[in-house]
Amino acid sequence: QVQLVESGGGEVQPGRSLRLSCAASGVIFSDYAMHWVRQAPGKGLEWVAVISYDGSKKYYADSVKGRFTVSRDNSKNMLYLQMNSLRGEDTALYYCAKGLDSIWILPGYWGQGTLVTVSS
Amino acid sequence: AIQMTQSPASLSASVGDRVTITCRASQGIRNRLAWYQQKPGKAPNLLIYAASSLQTGVPSRFFGSGSDTDFTLTISSLQPEDFATYYCLQDNTYPYIFGQGTKLEIK
Numbered sequence A: 001q002v003q004l005v006e007s008g009g010g011e012v013q014p015g016r017s018l019r020l021s022c023a024a025s026g027v028i029f030s031d032y033a034m035h036w037v038r039q040a041p042g043k044g045l046e047w048v049a050v051i052s053y054d055g056s057k058k059y060y061a062d063s064v065k066g067r068f069t070v071s072r073d074n075s076k077n078m079l080y081l082q083m084n085s086l087r088g089e090d091t092a093l094y095y096c097a098k099g100l101d102s103i104w105i106l107p108g109y110w111g112q113g114t115l116v117t118v119s120s
Numbered sequence B: 001a002i003q004m005t006q007s008p009a010s011l012s013a014s015v016g017d018r019v020t021i022t023c024r025a026s027q028g029i030r031n032r033l034a035w036y037q038q039k040p041g042k043a044p045n046l047l048i049y050a051a052s053s054l055q056t057g058v059p060s061r062f063f064g065s066g067s068d069t070d071f072t073l074t075i076s077s078l079q080p081e082d083f084a085t086y087y088c089l090q091d092n093t094y095p096y097i098f099g100q101g102t103k104l105e106i107k
Helices: none
Strands: A003-007 A010-012 A018-025 A034-039 A045-051 A058-060 A068-073 A078-083 A092-099 A107-110 A114-118 B004-007 B010-013 B019-025 B033-038 B045-049 B062-067 B070-075 B085-090 B102-106
Touching (some): A003 A092, A018 A092, A034 A068, A034 A078, A034 A107, A045 A068, A045 A078, A045 B085, A058 A068, B004 B085, B010 B019, B019 B033, B019 B085, B019 B102, B033 B062, B045 B062, B070 B085
Parallel strands (some): B010 B102
Antiparallel strands (some): A003 A018, A018 A078, A034 A045, A034 A092, A045 A058, A068 A078, A092 A107, A092 A114, B033 B045, B033 B085, B062 B070
C-alpha cells in the first residue's frame, strides 16, 4: 500500500524560506515521477512542480518558478520542496503525489498534505 | 500556459440523477485530461485519466469522454458518496493546469 507523508509545514514570515519533505513507503520510489500540488484555504487545486523518477527533469508552475526547487533522494525514498522568498499567496496545504505509473506520470496517489502559512 | 475552463462551478442534483461536468482547454491537449474527486478535508482521488480510462477501483458509473479541447465527466446515477468537488487536470504540457473545480451538492 502506497503511503506518502508530508512534513515541514508551519508558519513563516514573508520573504523567508521553508523546506517541505515527503516520505514514501510501500512503493519502489525510484520508479516514479513525483509531484507537489497545493491548495489555498477554501480554494482549488494548483499544480506546483514535478520531478522525474531519476531527478534529471524538473518542471514548475509559473507562480513558483525561480523561487521553489523540487528534489528527491531515491536512497531515502524522500521528496523535497525548497521554498524561498515566500509570499502570502503561497499559503496553502501542500500535497505530494506519486505519478500514476511509468507511462502516465500525472498525480495518481496523494499524501494528506502539510500546511504552510506565510504571514507577518 | 494552457487555460482550463471547467463548468459549472456548482451543481445541485439528487441521488439517482445523471450529471455532466465539462472542461475546455484553450488549445488542443489530445487525450491528456484527468478527473479528480475531492471530499472535504481529504486529499484528491484520481477517477479518470487519459480522458476516458477509469482508475482502478473507481465505480463504472463514472465515465469520461472527449479529446483535443472538449471533455466531459458523467456520473450516470448519483450515489450519496459522490457529493464532492471535482477537478479536471491537463497533463499534456507543463505546467500542468487544474480546472477551477465543480462543487456537486445534494438538492
